[in-house]
Amino acid sequence: MNNQQQNKYKVFFRRVSTVGQDLSMQESADALYRQRYIPSEILIINEYGVSANKLSIERRPEMKKLIAMIQNSQVETVYAFDRSRLFRDFYESNYFVWLCKKYNVQIVFTSSGHQDATDSTLIEGVMNIVGDIEGKNIARRSAEARKRYPAKKFGYIKKKETKKYVKDSIKKSAIVEFFNDVSKIKTVNELEAVLQRYKKILKKTPDKLLKLATDPFYAGYDLSNGENKLSHVEPYLSLAQFKNLQTKNVIVSKYVEKKAQLIAEDIFQPYCGKCKKLMKFQFNVLENKAWYHCSSKSSHSNIVLSTKDLICIINTTLDKALGQLDTEKIVKDSRAYLQYIRKPIDEELTSISKKKNRILQKIIIENDELTNWREHPSYIELSKLEDNQQLFLNEINTKEELLLENKYLTKLTKEYLNNCKKTNLFFLMSMLIKRLDVYPQEINIEISKFDYLADFQSQYIFDEGELV
Template sequence: MNLDGGTYYAFYVRVSTDAQDERMQHAAAEPILRQVPRDRLLVFVDHGVSAAKVPMSKRPELQRMLTLIRSGQIGTLICYERDRLARDPYEYVEIAKLLISRKVEVVFTAASARAFEGNLLVEGISAIAAGAEAQAIQRRVSDAVKEYPAQLFGYKRIRGDDGYVRYFRDPRHADAITEMFGDISSVRSFEEFMARFESLRRILRRTEAQALKMLQNPFYAGHVRRYGTYHSLPHVEPIISLETFTAVQEKMTDLAEWTGRALDQVVEGIIHPICGLCGSAMAQKSSVGHEPRYECRRGGHRANIIDLAWLDEVVLEQISTRVAELNVDALRQTCSGFIRRHIRKLESERFRVIEECHEKSLAFARRFSPGFDNKLVEHALREIESLEVQSASLSEKIQQLQAGYSLDITGLMDLVQHALSTRMQDKGAVRSLASMLFRQVLVFPDRIELLAYYSLFLNGGEDHGATA
């Protein structure tokens, strides 16, 4: 770590909940922090801030640190792991771009953390891995919330003397909920559905979205759905029968046919757009009887509206174009440059190991006579053998990387482009690809602008405007 210059050293710590402990991150960084003069160390702590739930712009200590980095006051960042900075891939890429542009030295202190390479492409791949881990955590939390919600309309959550939580029907709403499920299970047309649905949701004082969510929640039948199968929840008093709930799900399927679209489409666009007039995230507006759309709800921007289907069509077209026009020469140059730098780094480390092994071997020969045998000899031999193993391992890694020079980048790109084109019907895959390709999608009243990551590899350039 470089201790020269007049810039400060930043130590960033984040834990997701108030109950989590920061000590592990402090302990991992302690050997490095001891080398930093106290008057040049700045500590930033976001305690109880989930990177998966709270956007980067609303993490106060992170923003304070990034502001100092932008102003050139921080030269070194010390952090436990990449996911402490951000779990969202494009948020992490934004941070990495800033660190690279300001030439900030980054030191990750976790034992398993890979060194910060200063290469945006490599860091982007690391961000994708962190994003996948965050999604796995969110899935586990989501599963727990489905079985033990903090609160649910129509239920009273009670913790017994034995410490276990149980759910009992709330007599104020249970009968109306039973009536709603019973009536919806027997409708035969879209008009009948809308008439009963509107009447009952108003009685329950639920919004359209809230009522639809209730109709699709098996918790009201005392069940949870896992891997396509319903499982009973013994801690829940059912308000309706499972038979009634499944009958309602059939009507939900009919509703999708009557309206010409699936209900989940109202919440699943390919990418969430930003209002180009004010820079705020656009809100989704949807209802059972109308096509979903995005609109800006800020002041005078309410006229800035775009249909979700039209936006998806534009994004799909741009993904196809960008994937088909990947800049193979730029990719080859970047990959080869990264391989060369990594080889030089490994060769330098191998040279150091060989020198140390040579010095220890000479010291061993001077110190011990042939046939001498005790614990000191054994320890010295183990050290020399360990260095020889390290040297052989580094040689093998260097040979593997040198073989990468003959990599057929053109053939690899053909393979990647073919694989991507075959997955364009998989909306989940398309959504992930869009989040990796495009930093933002800006919607204006007369056009759409897509701001791309990795512009060096996209022949279309960094920013692309499509007229809506």
């Protein structure tokens, strides 16, 4: 094992979907593997209360951390209990497997009954599809059960002996006031004000408060399939009041949409240029702004970069990189490679032609009548040589067609990469950009250079939306 491999981490990644679950089974399964290494070689990453069915990569900080480490060549092996601990989503699973293959990272599953990780894209794809379907079925069944008989419900006390849910006398009045105030809102700004107020009173995040306001359980109903009255629930409001509350959904939807748009901008992994730590993502719905920041009172002042500016810089950088993609060099190299593989084939064809001529001369000399030349013993050998000759000719024609088609393929690839910039900026950025370091007055962007990225400078100045 070389020094570079020794300096890489063996990452033990564990995940549970709810805060109430524990990691003991996963810890026990990977204990045998952890014993192989010294503590400094091991990095443990635990995700608590993270549903891989509901949250994408962008909303899983620990997974984003692992991906960033893989892209920085800091990981040798990823250990996980099974595939579902990493991802449930088919597309994200495939992306992760591709990323690990790109950076030569091995994936090991510690569950004794789980299918081992393979190098086969087909097998991994099938396994990820199975995991995706299984995860969706689990999520559906769990959601149905929670709607009627949740393990815990904010504002309620569950009576174990009767399985009834009664109002929590301590929280009751505040929850009633919350419902009343939500029913009066008329704008997104008023909604934000209500959420910020009750965030402190009820000690709930805005997201959880919005779920509370749209949950028919508080009216004593399950509305997922008709109007099913839950007789075991003491309601906070009537069904009519709940339906009236849902007329505010247009305002709520606008708020949720604005928030989702801002959260969707968190697709980067910028590092602070001063302290070299990952910068934190923040947003403000009312101001419709999102940004990354890092502040360390001991080492540097606050460094802030808006996502709007960062997206502009990233797009401009990617445009520059794609513009410098030397497709002509790819075609030129293809022609050169064709000549390289054609040389030994041409030598074989020349040798076959000489052998054929010698055999033909032998047939003519030894058979004066030439009426039954097909019966000559050398004719069989001649036929075999002609078959081999045709095989070589077919092979070289096929390779020539494939390699010279690279001109068309490179054009398609360039178009695809440009489309990726619009449809999946995170994917394209992860391929072409290795690292972002943000300083108070500048940003350093490290590009993943390769042979066909021609004449790309190591440093550019970003000035009013343009690289100079």
